[in-house]
Amino acid sequence: MAELEAGSISMAAGGGGRLRNALSGMLCAFALLLIGVLAFSIRLFSVIKYESVIHEFDPYFNYRVTQFLSKSGIYEFWNWFDDRTWYPLGRVIGGTVYPGLTLTAGTIWWLLNSLNIPLSVETVCVFTAPIFSANASWATYLLTKEAKGHGAGLMAATILAMVPSYISRSVAGSYDNEAVAIFALIFTFYLYVKTLNTGSLFYATLNALSYFYMVCSWGGYTFIINLIPMHVLLCIVTGRYSSRLYVAYAPLVVLGTLLAALVPVVGFNAVLTSEHFASFLVFIILHVVALVYYIKGLLTPRLFKVAMTFVLTVGLALCLAVVAILAALVASSPTKGWSGRSLSLLDPTYASKYIPIIASVSEHQPPTWPSYFMAINVLAFLVPAGIISCFLPLSDASSFLVLYLVTSVYFSGVMVRLMLVLAPAVCILSGIALSEAFNVLTRSMKFQRPISDDTLPTAGDSTPGSSSTATITTSTKNANIKKEKMGTISKERSSKKSRKETELVGSSPVRPEKEEKLCVLPSEASAMGILFLIMLCGLYVIHCVWAAAEAYSAPSIVLTSRSHDGLHVYDDFRESYAWLRHNTEVDDKVASWWDYGYQTTAMANRTVIVDNNTWNNTHIATVGTAMSSPEKGAWEIFNSLDVKYVLVVFGGLIGYPSDDINKFLWMVRIGGGEFPHIKEQDYLRDGNYRVDAQGTPTMLNCLMYKLCYYRFAETDGKGFDRARRYEIGRKHFKLTHFEEVFTTQHWMVRIYKLKPQKNRVRGKLKLKLKSSSKTSLMRKGAGKKNPWQ
């Protein structure tokens, strides 16, 4: 129907139509260019307001890896064993890192340099995320276009270009995996839908390659390899199996898995862990279904029924056997073959019960309602409309979008961080909703005049050809141009691939014009509706710009506060890292809580005990134990780890809330998880965590308390903690095993040095020996107090 109509349009319009097509194509390209510029430039607030600098924690690691890559080359990078972290274990970076982001930025850097544009690695890293945001919005356009046409595509791309949820992870300087992974995710989905619509093996191969890029970039690739099978299953169950579906899925699984296994960090996990089993299962089901359809075509219906029962019994038995084997395999592994992070996705309470280290990260917490509103704003209201529009009519592509939305809503409910995966789905559906709404409303406005001249039924009854001629004569409006273009483009496509014409008609995104004519609203109502939608969009834009400028632009290593006497800058983190970098020996080991590990290695260039990679729970627990131990015990642990400096972050003087004292309970929990002599109850008074006069003696005597509050009471005489808003419990004490070597200007970072062991007094040697043998026995009896002895 659509093709027929489009044909008549081009016949009627002749050369003018072609010109208009070219014009609208150019308009579309120009709009896309502007969207790209918008996506890039809205993320530059951080550079303009602060500076061109890498943000937060993980980006510093990625930056350091990129530096290494650009300096040493790709082969050195794969073999890189990093001895400056996780001392004394070290870390195999090449085999444990998702290399996509690093390789991307490294390639950009290399390309620019070979073009004689000598940008520094840092500059390239800072701007990688905005560049890929532009790419992501283009990919969104492509994906939405496959489902609902150009108008919806442009709308969705615009919305995605500035959705706060995505901005939060991709401002300039936020050099993290997600920055490129979201692009890869959307692009993979686009290629999947494209393959599904065309059945082309070319796109299927591209899809596998895009999936490979996604696997390289982010651990979130498991979302793709589970979502696509789910959709395939959905298609099969709803009777939408076609050869296109087979082409879209089978190559992806085979090629994709092979390619995924090439990435060192994934390796054999691509076939061994439970995250990937769904895809294989669906792969088998798909083949069974394909076989059934094939046999159905060969046999008579009666014979087919007989064969069906036979196959079903045998097949079921086989399936059961396979499932049993799989279950046995899975059950033999302690975590049931699922990694902790994935398990906590399926069971949101899992992490808080068993893995404090995952639960301790704020971005792994379930989000609150305000954070939804913050992240997607008015889109939340538009999404239901988008879902409805996806069902009118339901195509393979639109059903995929709905499924993507539903699953990502669930995942975002589990972890704040996965709000990022939700954002594209929400944007696409809101884009569809807005585009459809504008479509309906503007059409209603446009057809008001014909209705007043004629009656509604005659307009509806008129042949498609004549109505579209009328359209051409009256229209200069945007919506109309789009409509035509959609028609002609789908027509061109169908003529190119005429053999798939029959399939295309089913999945064509264009609805018959006849049907559209019928749902015409009164002009006042549609004008109001348009105004309302524009207002809604305006609100959204204002919110996005505010979020980009205010909420997400801070690099978190530099804090600013605005007071009556102007802007005040708190650059304490870099002050301390610069001090460590220049005033300690190059091989000194610095102990801090793992949050600051990446920054310390990247900015201070010093060896750390633990970092944000958190791959070794015992090691982190050791540091946690040391921090929760009294001074002497802590000194012993640190000394056995060869630590020379201990770094703590303290916000009590200026009221910086995310400091080590507020994180301390997690140190106790994680430490206590491995070393049972650290008990959380000892640090809590009646279940409350506090460091004021009500704090427990264990709390007020532990290393963390002492290092944070050493000589703090002397600042104002009372020891009023501005971050906790009360006076501290223990005010005047001395350190015996540590000495303060550096404290930053606002006391946010305090660095202590382990004092060397005191010389023994010669006369007491004998006596000491006796008692020490006794104490060591006692220590053995008491369990592992110090895990390194």
Next chain:
Amino acid sequence: MATPLRLAALLLVLVAAFASAARADLVVSRADRKVDLTSHIVRVLTSLKVENAGSEPVSKVLLAFPNIQAKNLAAIRAFGTEGKVKGLSSVLPIEVVEPSGVPPELTFFSASLHKPLQKGKILHLDVLTVFTHFLQPFPEEITQADSQLVVFQDSSHYLSPYPVKVQTLSIRLPGGRVESYTKYGNTKLVDSELKYGPYEDVPPFSYNPIIVHFENNNPFAVAKELIREIEISHWGNVQITEHYNIVHGGARLKGEFSRLDYQSRPYARGVSSFRHLIARLPARAHSIYYRDEIGNISTSHLWSDSKKTQLEIEPRFPLFGGWQTTFTIGYGLPLQDFVFSADGKRFLNITFGSPMEEILIEKLIVKVVLPEGSKDIDVSAPFPTNQWQEVVPHWTIDN
């Protein structure tokens, strides 16, 4: 402390043995030395009145320095005028010479006169010498609360291969405490000025060691390495980038650094540290930035007027003895102020040195990046330098 003393004594003996080696007929009729010890860079201005007492015209005047001073000698300039009264003085070329029969512990410089000094004529010679690393911190390690004491060693007599008739020495101290100083006859300390002399009729090579031990809390800023990049752009801009590696060269900090003490009583606790450096940039400097390898440093102030641009920078943390830091400052200058053309060639006339005040640079590398296609490159520097050229591919959009 003991070692330098012994060295000085040894020197004295040697000097006495070779005293007869001076054989020129010049006589220094008056020598006034002014030593400025207010910063960590020691500047000595020696005003000499040289008389030719022999019969031959003399074209060279020898200046002697003990080797321990000569190795710290950063710059030496001599200005001379002939005649009874001081007139317009001209710069005299100076070179290192090794006259025969002099003790190896001495280094000689010779100032060549523009025209030989005739018999009985008088030459006014002003010698400006600048020494670095001359003030030794003593004690070498201090705590945060201590102020920095340094030791200055010299001779109360002007070390000269010629007999000196009348001489004085005056030492300007930075003020503050003077722990001790060597007392001879005619020694007096007034305010922060220490005076030796006048001494009369001192034989050649006379060396009379003095030691001044005093408080000096001025910033001992030492740039271990400074790389200056001067980039000439076709876009009408000279871009200067300076990479500093700064260390506090005074007495090392021992024990803890307490921010509390530093903040509550900055003049008592942390008096030996410094936190500002001042750079005097040329006028019309623009696009000034101040950063280090981990990003922008926000603590800097800028004043500018038509004559100069003054940039006050604060390192990320106050520098105590032995502490180091690195940073980079960069600025653009208008091309027409520094590049001019003549005879179909273009000349860049720009300073070698650093715009920082009172900073000692141990190693200086100046890179001049010329536009692509520059040829017949010729450099003239007022002192010997190591030079090399390399071809570096540069900004595509710049050329």
